[in-house]
Amino acid sequence: MTYYTVSFYLFAAIILLSAYFVVTTKNVIYAAFNLLLTFFGVAGFYALLGADFIAIVQLIVYVGGILILLLFGVMLTNKITDTEIKTGAFQVLPASIIVGMFSGVLIASMTNNRWIVSANTPVAADTLRTIGNILMNQYILIFEVLGVLLLIALIGAASIARK
């Protein structure tokens, strides 16, 4: 039982429990706050896998941005004067059967496959330098296109929500 093992199981429990509550709870606000826990757990996974920069980006973008956006959506689309902010579910039984079968197939294919694992899996000394080099060399076009896409999304969201 190393610290690595303990933290892996801790983060896995956080992710799976909070994700379960996100998709089953009736209260939209509870779901949003459980989503916060899920994002924290996933950030912990990234840190365990040696992706420190991605973990920080996950915290900033998901927790600081997307989750706040979702909470704004909850606040603006429910009548706050109503005491209950609740939502229902439908087709629960067929959905659970099919999703259960699907997850069984997915897990079987993930575990039975013999992945080609590199013998030495080094933890990169500074991932930020590696990512920056790749972004500015091989993937420069995608990087620029993503910048334009974010601008278009900003303008589009503003113009859709205004009218």
Place this chain on the structure above:
Amino acid sequence: MQEIGIAHFLIVSSLLFSFGLYGVVTRKNAIMVLMGLELILNAANINFITFAKFNGNVGFGQVAALFVIVLAAAESAIALAIVLNIYKNFNQVNVDEIDKLRD
């Protein structure tokens, strides 16, 4: 106890994906459907980072995960704007009752 390997991370991401799929197909509220979508994107991102680490070629998988995060941000901004418009027109956001393109 077994050492934590590539399969452990992949199993957790598979389960997270399944939870997200379940949320997308069963929830009524459009915002809850969006939350399921975020779970699915996170599961995909865990896979990217896991393969990046165990492949020994750290950079490329992490850059792909970065791109997924950017696309998720853009997607949720646009989706929230659309949901707000739906709420303005229908006074509700239940996806099973919104079935009119126009009055």
